[in-house]
Amino acid sequence: MDFEKNILCIGAGYVGGPTMVMIASKCPRYRVVVVDINQEKIRDWNSDNLPIYEPGLDDLVKKTRDKNLFFSTDIEKGIKEADIIFVSVNTPTKTFGQGAGKAADLQYWERTARQILANADSSKIIVEKSTLPVRTAKAMERILNGSPKEISLEVVSNPEFLAEGTAINDLENPDRVLIGSRETPEGMRARKEIVEIYAHWVTRDRIIESNVWSAELSKLTANAFLAQRISSINSISALCEKTEADIDEVAYAVGTDSRIGPYFLKASVGFGGSCFKKDILNLVYICQNYGLEEVADYWESVVKINEWQERRFINNMLSNMFDTVAGKRVALFGFAFKANTGDTRESPAIYIARGLVEEYAQVVISDPRALENARKDLKDLKERVTFEMDPYKAAEGTHSIAILTEWELYKDLDYERIHESMVRPAFIFDGRNILDHKRLFEMGFNVFAIGKAPLKHF
8 A cells, every 4th residue: 555654653652652543543544653662562562462551542553553553663764764753752850960850851862863863864854742841842953954964854843732541532632733843934844744644633723833942832831730730729628628628619619710710620649640740840940041940949839739748648647547557558549640541650659658668557559550560660669568459359457548549440349348348447548539438437437538627436
């Protein structure tokens, strides 16, 4: 079959994989190849056991794989054959040198840019899909244009706005697709090429075009604003617990204000995931570099509130379990940073589990999708942590249960059966406010929920 375009994505992770699967499903005349240096990951993409879990992803892969969608480790071949290259490599927070703990680590991105330069023998459009600091496109252009080859390598920014757990729906029905380029004739032509890809299924009014710097900064800003709302409502949850106000009622009342809206006003144990903390700290670092210290301090406070909320959750468990969990068995229901994903990056559950182990608790972790990642995250604590898929078995002999992920299955468990299997007095700490607290209290549980007055029998 002759394809109209050859699209390559370098990076087969949570962004690159699903995005390319959607493009392949919506653009059957395009050949889409996803490459990665991780052979195991590529092997999983070519199997029935995909390396990531997203509702609806399996079906789309089965419909497109080996038809116009291909997964490979041959990066050099992919670069040579591609007309358009999406770069979706990891850009973690630096752990060393200048900017450690805040700045984005761009070594993988630069390595990829140099690999493209070394292997490209025809003109190509390079699409930034990774979340990158503003002005990164300029650095990429300098690298890509530092070759005597008479070819054009135009850089376009196309940041992702996916939410894990709903990524397939987000890709199929996006709020917006943002495409930024240099506002030169070459840049505008490249932008038009990327617009045409998405126009196969996204209406034009949802495709936003901008200059490349606005596109890069918009991604960081969107994540910062979302995280800010979560930290804001979590800060109020602490006040609710002191005043006997109900955080759900407060959030509902605030969210009905059309100027504010109801989204991201759900109080919880804290936000996690690969983006929020990393992107905010990156924004902080950029502001500091430009001498905007007050702006940097403002955004850094969003992260500090999140970390404080996690500490507060552990302190609440300790203070209500008679100031000690030493030797006590504690079950954590959920380890993924949110429901409908197996991703545990920056999950509050990591901090909660480690904090409880430091207090000498025996921690048992249950999660329907994230146990393998949990084992990796806590591999140094294997003497004090056990893993159990079945929540009923996980709860047996425990003094308390903490709900850390809002999986639907935790709403429907037989808590009377669970209560009978626990040590008395039995405690539930609902870090996601998904349970029927009054009913649990009537069963005999002592119930402590985020932003609500406790329900206890003593």
